Amino acid sequence: MASTTNELLRAVLNSKRTPSSGGRTASKPSSRKGTPKLSRSVRGSRAVSRDVSDDELDDAASIASEDTWYDAFNPEDEESEEAIGDNWESDLQEALDALGEKRATAREKALGSVVRIMSQAYVGEGLEGSRISCLEALRRCARSPKTDMEAQLALCGISLWFINFGMESEPEDYTAISEQLKALVIDRSKAASARSSALATLGMANFVAGSDFRDAAALLQFVDSQVLKVELSSKEHGAAAVVRQALETYGLLMTVIADGNARLAEQLFDTSFDVHMRALAADNVELRVAAAQNFALIHSTLARENGTTNANSNGSSPPLLSFEFERQDELVATLQVLQHESAKKHGKRGTSTQRSAMREILRTIEHGEMPKLKISIREKTLRLNDWSHISRLHAFRTLLGSGLPTHFVDNPLLQEVFQVEFDGSGYRYLVKEARTVVDPNSELAKARTLDMQRRRRNAREAKAVDNDADDDYY
Template sequence: MPRNLAKKAGKQQTRMAALDKLGTPASSRAGSEDEADDSLSEISAISAAAAAADEETLVDDQLRHCVDDLGEKRTSVREAALTKLDRLLARYYCGDFFESNPSSQEAMLQLLVRSLRKPGSTLEAILAAKGIGLVFINDGDEQEELFGMVLSLLKNTITDALDVRLKHQCIETLALITLIAASNADTRGGLDYFFKILISNGESLQPDEKLKQGAMDELLCTSLRAYGLLYAALFGDGRGTWEDAWDESQGVMPAHIDFLESTSKENRVAAGENVALMFDCVQVSHKHAQEMSEFEVEDKPEYEEIDDLVDMLQRLSTDSNRRVNKQDRKEQKSAFRDIIRSVEEGSRPKQKLKIGGQNMLFRGWARIIMLAAFRSFLGAGLAQHLQENELLENVLASGISNGTASEDEESESEEEEEAGEGFEMEDDMSLSKSAASKRERARRLKRSKKL
């Protein structure tokens, strides 16, 4: 058999295997394309009185229609299928769909990988990259092997893609699935990966044609937030040791201080939030170590340039530069007020969500940053996933209360537990060597700038 025909036959077999694993739609495929395209509106039109099982059946049916259309030749059909698929996975918790067939997640990822690796359009690739993240959110158990299946492709796309939007989406997806599915070692590797992007000012993201400064600033902001997310994953709420959290923060602090002086407001805020996160994590881990240890715990060292850092944060929290538009000044001031309180006073921010009659309280930078990452993917579907998806509950470990607003305010005035329940201290996270290397690279970079 000629090589091209064998290759085509292999692709067809892969597609058919994926479709067989996912099953066929419960409803008939007979009918016009317009009828299929209208099916999402039919789902949204289900009355509140409809049985949950009926809604779940309709959602599963639509997922299978989307999967079937992903194998079509026409790019426009695949784009429409990916748009629907992403909307369904974000709006509804579809864990039962994957649990019904243990191999269905891998089968769906195979189809998404195909659309990302050889897309018919940039839009198809962007939708596929987001879909990969949404699949991991919807089936959060034991996904380390599947993480390895998409890791190289996402990294290669971040480096080689020419479209900034695609790079941005792949960075977001890589950070989120690392949070969800990666081992501690792979999470540390992700931390180093995003640090290299930051310390090089995005040089590793440059394709053959140089990116404009605005586009590069957007990617650097996304990388800052990705770094913060993985730092929160490793050290938030008492995870890891305070020594490792401290060493890592000292290694990357010079790069973050450089970004505090960025011309981009988004970069300044993202860097500031990471700085506050690192101070918060070290403080919480140190306090947790003191409470858990039977012996005296070494005192937490002070950051050597704390006065200069506080002065810089103070300026950013009161910036009245009229060359910056009024809305940007307002957003920056609001963000840096919380940031400086965390750095200078050890104060921890709080964020409330009221869902299903319950007040969900997210305390500390780590949980707030993780919540923002899930919100970016799920949008309006965040509320349903918080109620039904155990993955979010396990990752965020949020406090839930059923009290009235006044009761909540009273409870918040009291000292709350600093370290999240259910997290165990891990003693095998030795980052001192890599942190020292990062500090040296940061010093070399600063010296080269001065020269």
């Protein structure tokens, strides 16, 4: 998104529009008690390689090397946010009721509370009875906002709605908002912040509630043709925030498509290859990094699908299989140029970010090496070594901010997406040893996906039976 959830809340807090939560006593679902203060924070929402010093940290810093740590808890976030109280359910309902206020400042204040609570607590069970009315209230605010801040907060709230109600959401929930958000995305008269927020919301809603990989493919084609190719066709490369979010949304959708049909993923990316190459040529470091990560994502996916084990894999992560793009040499040469680009053009921070990212991406594309990422959550360590999971992690981290550990522990959606389990009674990771996330192409991962689809299908059929019964009654 144009702004992370924490940045949006910070802006509202600075304007003194967010009400006090009535103290800093944290409720159980959102408590940070027992979470260690980490010696190193991640600014923004991305991991940073250990060879980048603390004064060089940058929002665009990307996936890094074997020793990379992604700190799910950021001490800076705690200092900039108000903790939610024990009565967060009533506070949330009060804020939702206030979304109908006529004054924009009152709606912003209420939206700030909604976003803060839904990002720091898992509300999927406590607010089940108000699930639909909550989404409708947020949609109304996003439909005709009076300020850019109201638009961003409303769109962020919709994304958080899908994260919180992910296990109960239906394809109809995504369909209900998709056209509204698409219209906002392609309206170049709207603020870049609102358009990029709409892109992020579209991606998350589709990821959570889309019917299958075909839904994701349809949205990806929209992002490619209506955003990337339009914005990158001009010499100025359009609004950087919009292009960056379009690239990140593209990557998130591609993880869904590749899981469902790798050949379709390859065909779709072939049509997007040129636009990604244009993004690599942009002046903005963040655009270059986002585009390069998509190359790594699709390369690693198709490499596994190709069928021949790469001897260069070191065995500590799922082995990549041999694959090359048609224009592999051109791509590698471009990435190598970016890796060694002089610091004069982008400064020390930007150049360090770019070099670190390109180095890791080249390891995947040239040598078949997967990234290695460790996440610290509740004093436990989770290891990710797949570009697909890393792309998904970035999307959730951007929206949840410092609430990510809480949602990993309490939210079944994140546990399903990343195949992790926590002991909720003591907030302890069930597997004491560091654990590798299940390969998304493994039989276990596919079985879990099929099980989720089956449960959703049964829920829809049960709902249809109930509706038929109501019709018979009348």
